[in-house]
Amino acid sequence: MKISEYFFYTSKEAPASAEIASHKLMLQAGFVAQSSSGIYTWLPLGLKVLNKVANIIRDEQAKQGIIEILMPTIQSANLWLESNRYDSYGAELLRFKDRRGQEMLYGPTNEEMMTDIFRKYVKTYKDLPKIIHHIQWKFRDEIRPRFGVMRGREFLMEDAYSFDLSFEEAKRTYDKIFKMYIKIFKRMGLTPIPVQADSGAIGGNMSHEFQILADTGESTLYYDKEILNITDENDFLKIKDLYAVTDEKYDPAQAKGKVLSSSRGIEVGHIFYFGTKYTESMHAKVIGKDGNSLYPFMGSYGIGVSRLVGAIIEAFHDEKGMIWPIPVAPFDVALIELASKSDEVQAFTEELYSDLMNNNIDVIYDDRKNVSNGSKFNDMDLIGIPFQIIIGNKYATDKTVEVKVRKTGERIDFNSKEALLKYLSSELNKN
RNA sequence: CGGGGUGUAGCGCAGUCCGGUUAGCGCGUCUGUUUUGGGAGCAGAAUGUCGGAGGUUCGAAUCCUUCCACCCCGACCA
Secondary structure: OEHHHOOOOOOOOOOOOOOOHHHHHHHHOOOEEEEEOOEEEEOHHHHHHHHHHHHHHHHHHHHOOOEEOOOOOEEEHHHHHHOOHHHHOOOOOEEEEOOOOOEEEEOOOOHHHHHHHHHHHOOEHHHOOEEEEEEEEEEOOOOOOEOHHHEOOEEEEEEEEEEEOOHHHHHHHHHHHHHHHHHHHHHOOOOEEEEEOOOOOOOOOOEEEEEEEOOOOOEEEEEEHHHHHOOOHHHHHHHHHOOEEEHHHOOHHHHOOOOEEEEEEEEEEEEEEEEOHHHHHOOOOEEOOOOOEEOOEEEEEEEEHHHHHHHHHHHOEEOOEEOOOHHHOOOOEEEEEOOOOOHHHHHHHHHHHHHHHHOOOOEEEEOOOOOOHHHHHHHHHHHOOOEEEEEOHHHHHHOOEEEEEOOOOOEEEEOOHHHHHHHHHHHHOOO
């Protein structure tokens, strides 16, 4: 993509309305534009990241045999009357009427609708277990939206719903998703900390929040530091056994004798087992092997997709701007053409641009004229593309092309295009 | 919802206390020109319902009333 043809607007100064790094940077770098409190337009760069995050989630779910559907944003109040949540859900639920006076709502979550779909189609134990997920915009009319996309009112969420025939099987499903979540967050370059959360009336160790460490997080965590050393998601049972809670669940008596770390965290995922709560209230029964009908055991599992974009920035940035992990970067490579008297510079940059695209490297080409070199450097640092290829007078004089690694600041010179392409392909495929 | 704050050009701000000609500055934008390895120089130019509505006054960005929007702290957070 050539910047001259793109929708690329950065600003030198961060907007005064933003407080935390991710919010400031997203506005300054033109990733999002605020529409009203807690509601944002996703501009091209932000949207690319959002889609990459969503696709990693989609990919891992597919690997686990979790089926994707897409439920609507608008729901009928009738379903919520069935589950008795229409009254118990507070003002966070955005309610309105259609032209016929029918009570509607903008979905804050989809347990009811999912159970409704399930009961329409699934009639026998032979079809279970089933796990279904979707990625859709939600609306929760938060008392106080804040921190940009981290606590928006409208937000993109991935939510999965599982149906099992027994508690034991539901438990296995829960563990499978627990493990998958660790893998998903690690693929984005993050270190997730699963903490115990309120598990409702059912009890047991069956609700976890997945937190990302960041000073600007809204939760305070107490956790066994060992958790950070477990890098393989296959060791998830060890992770599950280690002590980790948010401050509201922190109990000094339980924590006695343990060496705990305390940090702020951002909740990016939440998994929950709730048994037959919705299948019973909404009469979603299947016929069992013995001929008797039974209520399937459910769990639901959510990841804040739009929140993750902010959370990743909180985890990876410096005073110059964002530093994207490769799997979620808006572009793999920034190609910076510096001003030069030599026509060769532009000709070579154009040529390299084609070569990069032919090698399936997603490149943003800063071909802007009348923009100073310093502005180009600063813009590319700001938007945090992992690798910058800089072509200027060094090329004109001795055919040297420089690569700057955004994360480390390391600079590497290349004297052949082949060596450069080889280096980039190998670096980009490490993840 | 309680507390605090802000609204003046696309962005960042001054001016408001103490009312007084055509409302300023920096960045950005446009034209020309010279530059170009870390947010360029020079010359010129455009851009405003001063958040909205009422009111006081000869006169309101400035004072009064009221409404709205946004931000921060808290409470809230299937």
